[in-house]
Amino acid sequence: MASKIDSEPSESVRGGVSTAKDAVVDRLAGTPLANAARRSGLTGTLSDVANRAAAVFLPDEVVFRAGDDEARFRVSTRFEYRGFAKYRSDPDATVLAAFVRSLRDDDVVWDVGANVGVFSVLAAGRLPPERVVAIEPHPENVDRLRENLDRNGRDATVRRLALDDERGRAELGVSSPDGTGAFGVVGGPTERRRIAVRTDRGDSLVADGVPAPTVLKVDVQGAELGVLRGLEHTLLDCRVVYVNVYEKHFTRGDEGEEIRDVLESSGLRVERLVEWDGGHFLRAVRES
Template identity: 40%
Template structure:
């Protein structure tokens, strides 16, 4: 797999995404659970790492990539083109309802930067840190259920990595999750140092339990942990 890299920092970021890496098992685990005809949704796609690897595997399936940062969307398209792959790329943020918001982009405004969605464009504040965004862009928000209603194929396998808004995404695609999703991967945010939308992990786990999922913790990092959720 080939990815566009513009500097040394990006180079080191990409080093944790080989096809199999015991120190970062999430990526390989997703590929293992993809069937040949599955539909995979990459929600919070960033620069399209999961999107590209899934598209390479799902020659008979379908990949849907959802990312609100326009700089990242451009990079997703470039990375797909570098590998001769295709995916259905949506420049939107998935939330609990259809609306619009202001995406605060942090670190730098180039591809790969992380961001948070706010209604009024205010910066993120916490007791320990205040960080100012380097760029603010107005973005469309929609729900996963609305995308499916508009004709986007529903996911069999779903990955959510949305900087603390994971419960909002789940609420906005409750019907689709109940009817279609077989395996669900979520980056559950636990830190409140950088994340002003942090939801208590118990709320995410309670939602998953109510909808018939059994969870397994795959990987821990400083701000949270990745889980795999399967139907019980």
Template identity: 35%
Template sequence: MKKSLMISRLPGIIALRNLYLEYRKPTVNISVDGTNCDFIITNHQERKNILSMEEEKSVIKLFLNEIKNGDVFYDVGSNVGLYSCFACKKAQLEEIVAFEPQPEVNARLKENIEQNGCADKTKIIKGVLAAERGKQNLVVDESVPATGATTHSMSPDADGERIEVKAYTVDELITQNACSSPDVMKIDVEGAEYEVLQGMSQVLSKSPPRAIFVEIHDQVKHFGATPDEVKSLLREAG
């Protein structure tokens, strides 16, 4: 009987804890190879998601070894700003350009950038990078807490609410002098990575970034590409 009562009260306890976290907005500190960043959390799921990102420490360490003073870093699919914040704290960068289309996640990204003292050198773009400029549908899974989790996708086969977002190309942003050409890029866009690379063909042929870190997702097939095509495009760019 007591066990059943405890289970029945659990959702209410979680709701109260999340309300408390939203009010206090505590932070979690993550350290990678001597570089420390603080990330704001407002609910239990968000805390769990942020802490699970520690599993990426080996990749983040490799990434940080590529970051140098004076670099321009593009964080494509920035989420809550894990890579942007670490890049900012690691070196004196010329500019960080962080792309995050989901409104709630974009808001948390901005808070984390400010929390880590990186606002003066970070340009946050509420949109996506694609093969062509225009507008695209972003599918949002509202059943999952948005901040700090993979809750949205550009895949045409994804389920969830669809919202319209702006789409840019790297070539366009640079040609229009909206952003500087990147020295280092991180691309994590749930399958749309080939689209992002197609939209920077001029950059890849004339002045390719020194390093590009790409997470290739199985969903890439939903965008008419294969993992091998992504790798081939990168190899051709050197």
């Protein structure tokens, strides 16, 4: 069973995302298991179990259509399905459609915060593996990203790490339910779990031989300023940059302006592409 999603915004958006997890949680509420979990501080664990259990009510995969291209993505958790379902409507559909339309045959794409690979897989339908670089720190997401590439007979350069403004080690604070499609913030607070991850500067990757991007997408749950600072030199060669600005995760009120300043100081013209309830997506273009 598959669910189909067009990357272009649609005037009529299909009904809401499955509430299978909610049904499982409701069924468990008030039971000895739920009460024990609450007393032990394990409500997150209960949510993780429900997130995976809900998979029996969901399609096995979703299908994305972008122009003449079609790509298939595996679904195994309710949270993962909700992530895919966002692309049925604005703002995510607008960003994905703009990204796909902006690709040229000679581009090098970096998908920073690739998650399970929506942008990477679609880019890999246009470009050879060495010119699509997917960067994602969460181990389960990396495995699913590779699976989604294989599912579509495509390949990319996949790096399991988090981009930052320095090379080293950090903790990824995961606040979403356990399983594929999870989100995390490097050094961020969490009530669930932390994962040790490797960090590196984008400029260092280029110095080590990774092709420099001409198209860059950054979606890293509030860590975007560190990513861009670590790409100080590389940004000078970027043609188009898409950045998801997570205002809701900022610790300082001026971080959004700093992100814009970094892009503009690299010679890019910056515009707000779309707004969402926790921030906005920027598109920065180098004018010829």
